[in-house]
Amino acid sequence: DADVTQTPRNRITKTGKRIMLECSQTKGHDRMYWYRQDPGLGLQLIYYSFDVKDINKGEISDGYSVSRQAQAKFSLSLESAIPNQTALYFCATSDTRDFTDTQYFGPGTRLTVL
Amino acid sequence: AQSVTQPDIHITVSEGASLELRCNYSYGATPYLFWYVQSPGQGLQLLLKYFSGDTLVQGIKGFEAEFKRSQSSFNLRKPSVHWSDAAEYFCAVINRDNYGQNFVFGPGTRLSVLP
Numbered sequence: 001d002a003d004v005t006q007t008p009r010n011r012i013t014k015t016g017k018r019i020m021l022e023c024s025q026t027k028g029h030d031r032m033y034w035y036r037q038d039p040g041l042g043l044q045l046i047y048y049s050f051d052v053k054d055i056n057k058g059e060i061s062d063g064y065s066v067s068r069q070a071q072a073k074f075s076l077s078l079e080s081a082i083p084n085q086t087a088l089y090f091c092a093t094s095d096t097r098d099f100t101d102t103q104y105f106g107p108g109t110r111l112t113v114l
Numbered sequence: 115a116q117s118v119t120q121p122d123i124h125i126t127v128s129e130g131a132s133l134e135l136r137c138n139y140s141y142g143a144t145p146y147l148f149w150y151v152q153s154p155g156q157g158l159q160l161l162l163k164y165f166s167g168d169t170l171v172q173g174i175k176g177f178e179a180e181f182k183r184s185q186s187s188f189n190l191r192k193p194s195v196h197w198s199d200a201a202e203y204f205c206a207v208i209n210r211d212n213y214g215q216n217f218v219f220g221p222g223t224r225l226s227v228l229p
Contacts, residue, residue, distance in 0.1 A: 042219035100165045105157040
């Protein structure tokens with residue numbers, strides 16, 4: 001079984017709809033991250049959480065919100081989806097005890113907003 | 115501002131040929147450096163990382179990378195490419211002297227392999 005899972009893997013929705021992407025991990029890591037990937041731009045950080053009570057904005061947080069329901073679960077919401085939020089979304093985790101802060105990624109969710 | 119550049123958007127090599135993917139970063143302090151690979155339809159898999167010590171780092175799948183402080187570079191190499199290496203490769207950097215600093219990713223280099 002994968003250590004970092006994301007649901008759904010693919011989603012097509014319409015402008016204005018509320019969407020939630022979910023991430024779960026069995027690695028026992030305390031840190032979790034949400035990124036979006038657009039062609040030619042690499043990965044951009046949306047939100048990150050260093051523990052259950054700690055939520056921080058990344059470089060492109062506008063239009064997104066997150067919830068850290070438990071150490072193992074970190075959800076990303078698009079309150080009112082718009083077409084330019086069409087992208088590939090990745091969840092990642094890392095361990096505070098790892099001084100290199102190596103991140104481990106889920107398989108991604110492909111979101112299309114029509 | 116911290117940045118990571120990968121000058122080559124797309125590289126094509128023949129199977130069996132050698133490969134070098136370039137990565138340059140701009141930081142004041144010594145960073146931690148990473149290479150990830152993303153196969154089609156997959157997430158990112160860690161190939162290797164550098165944090166201290168020997169500047170030549172060995173990774174999985176026969177890849178290696180060399181950290182050159184004077185050139186602010188961390189280039190990825192493989193002596194003989196296999197068709198299964200076709201993928202997108204991302205360089206990433208984190209500033210270890212800045213607690214809470216997050217990864218900065220380069221834009222990626224797409225590798226195509228000719229039979």
